[in-house]
Structure formats: structure tokens, C-alpha cells
Amino acid sequence: NAGVTQTPKFQVLKTGQSMTLQCAQDMNHNSMYWYRQDPGMGLRLIYYSASEGTTDKGEVPNGYNVSRLNKREFSLRLESAAPSQTSVYFCASSPVSGSEQFFGPGTRLTVL
Amino acid sequence: GQQLNQSPQSMFIQEGEDVSMNCTSSSIFNTWLWYKQDPGEGPVLLIALYKAGELTSNGRLTAQFGITRKDSFLNISASIPSDVGIYFCAGGGSNYKLTFGKGTLLTVNP
Numbered sequence: 416n417a418g419v420t421q422t423p424k425f426q427v428l429k430t431g432q433s434m435t436l437q438c439a440q441d442m443n444h445n446s447m448y449w450y451r452q453d454p455g456m457g458l459r460l461i462y463y464s465a466s467e468g469t470t471d472k473g474e475v476p477n478g479y480n481v482s483r484l485n486k487r488e489f490s491l492r493l494e495s496a497a498p499s500q501t502s503v504y505f506c507a508s509s510p511v512s513g514s515e516q517f518f519g520p521g522t523r524l525t526v527l
Numbered sequence: 528g529q530q531l532n533q534s535p536q537s538m539f540i541q542e543g544e545d546v547s548m549n550c551t552s553s554s555i556f557n558t559w560l561w562y563k564q565d566p567g568e569g570p571v572l573l574i575a576l577y578k579a580g581e582l583t584s585n586g587r588l589t590a591q592f593g594i595t596r597k598d599s600f601l602n603i604s605a606s607i608p609s610d611v612g613i614y615f616c617a618g619g620g621s622n623y624k625l626t627f628g629k630g631t632l633l634t635v636n637p
Contacts, residue, residue, distance in 0.1 A: 419569075446623055457629040458570075458615070465623045473624065505569050515560055516617075516625060518569035 417441055419519035421506050424506045428496045436491040437520050438506030446509045447489035448473075448516060449481060451502040458505070464489055496526045530554075533616055533628030535614030539637050540606055548631045549600040550616035556626075559592045559599035564630075565612045573614075574601070606635050 422437045440447065449461040455486075460473030464483040478500060480492045493500060503523050507516040533550045540546060549636075550559075558577055562570035574585050576592035576599065583590055589602045603610055617627040 448624075455629070458627045460624060463623055471623075487598075514558060514619060515572055515575045517572060518562075518567045 419506055419508055419517055421504075421519040421522050423522060424520065425523045427527065428493075430497060430527050432496050433492070433494050434496065435493075436504055436506075436524075438486070438490065438519060439488045440506075440508040440517075441487065442508060442517065443486070444485070444508035444510050444517075446511070446516075447483065448507040448509075449479075449489070449491045450505045450507065451475065451500075452505060452521075453502050461504075462492065480526070496524075498526045500524065501526045531616060531618055531626055531628040533631055535631055536629070537634070539634045542606060542608060544606050546606055546610075546633060547600060547604040548614060548616075548633075549598060550618070550628045551598040552618055552626075553597070554618070554620070554626075555596040556618030557596070558618055558625075559590070560617040560619065560625065561588075561590050561599070562599045562615040562617065563612050564615065566575055583594065584628040603633075606633075608635050608637050611635050 419440045445466045448463040450458045459475050462481040464470045467486045482490045503521050505521050506519045507514040531550050531552050557558045561573045564570045574590040579596050580594045581592040587604045613630040617625040
């Protein structure tokens with residue numbers, strides 16, 4: 416079992432460029448989440464998907480979109496990247512909503 | 528929204544010492560979780576607590592779910608250099624989301 420995998424590991428974008436961060440889990444979990452982590456701010460929820468076919472906004476959704484492609488995959492899209500979106504992005508999954516979440520290794524994104 | 532107060536923010540200890548950190552909230556949680564994050568890695572789940580008053584151990588780690596459901600603590604006994612990292616608490620409620628503390632940075636001096 417690979418657990419939660421994320422691609423890419425690192426990315427540098429210019430302001431205004433778009434990109435999609437990919438996340439997949441092989442644990443047959445129902446719920447998936449996207450967080451960003453910034454110094455001094457802890458982990459902040461961007462979007463989540465309680466189950467296949469549903470997505471909802473979290474604490475900081477502006478500037479992002481998500482797609483729950485199937486039960487395994489949950490992608491995060493930046494349509495027009497801004498320097499304020501420079502951060503480390505983590506994907507997580509959980510078997511049951513509100514229970515323990517398992518995190519991927521993260522994507523380190525820099526927007527110039 | 529719900530907030531967690533995690534303390535201390537940072538700790539610097541000698542190898543072999545015991546460590547204690549805690550989280551408190553003004554809201555009730557149904558689940559308390561403790562994670563550790565190494566530099567450049569994602570958070571890794573250490574202990575999960577599901578019942579008020581529950582005390583759970585994982586090797587040298589012990590965590591408790593407070594009886595009021597508004598707090599939790601994590602103890603690490605006989606610390607070693609590889610305990611270095613950031614420790615996060617998280618509370619789970621009746622919705623799909625977890626609320627995270629801002630972390631405790633632990634440094635262990637060999």
C-alpha cells in the first residue's frame with residue numbers, strides 16, 4: 416500500500432499560470448481533503464470531499480477549485496496562481512468523515 | 528469557528544527527559560488525534576482517541592482524551608533525538624472536518 420500519494424513534489428509557477436495538483440489514495444477511504452500549510456498558520460483546510468461525488472469549501476477556498484475524479488483521486492486546481500498561494504499543500508484521506516486522516520508527503524509550490 | 532490552543536509553542540529538552548504538551552478548546556470534540564511532522568514530510572498519525580477519559584499508549588507516547596471533551600494531552604517519555612519534529616493535535620467534531628492546533632516544535636539535545 417502506497418497510502419496517499421501526491422504529484423508533483425515541487426513546482427515553481429509564474430503569477431497567472433495555472434496548474435493542477437494530483438492526489439490519490441489506495442486505502443479505499445471515503446473522504447479526502449486538501450490543506451495548505453504556512454509558517455505560523457498551521458494546517459488550513461482548502462476543500463474537502465466527504466464522499467465520491469461531493470465537494471465542499473473549507474476555511475480558505477478562494478483561488479482554488481477541486482475535482483473528486485473517483486473514489487481514489489482528488490485534484491486541486493489553481494486557475495491563476497498568485498504569490499499568496501506560495502505554500503506547502505497536503506492531501507489527506509480518512510475512512511469515515513471526522514475520523515483520523517492520513518496525509519500525503521506534500522507539494523511545495525512557489526509562485527513568483 | 529472552532530479553535531484549538533496548543534501549548535507550548537516550542538520546547539528544547541535534553542535527551543532522556545520526559546515531555547508533555549496539551550491542547551484545549553472552547554468546543555467539544557468527539558475525536559482527538561495527535562500527529563508528528565518531520566521536516567519536509569507530511570504529518571504522521573501517532574495516536575487516535577475516541578472516548579472521553581480514554582488513555583492510550585503507543586510505545587513511549589501516551590495521550591489522553593479529556594473528560595470534558597475539550598482537551599487532550601500528549602506525553603513522551605525518555606526522549607531520544609529522533610523525537611525532534613512538530614507535534615500537532617487535532618479535534619474531530621460531528622462534521623467531516625478536523626480542527627488543528629498550530630503545533631509544538633520539539634528539539635532534543637543529545
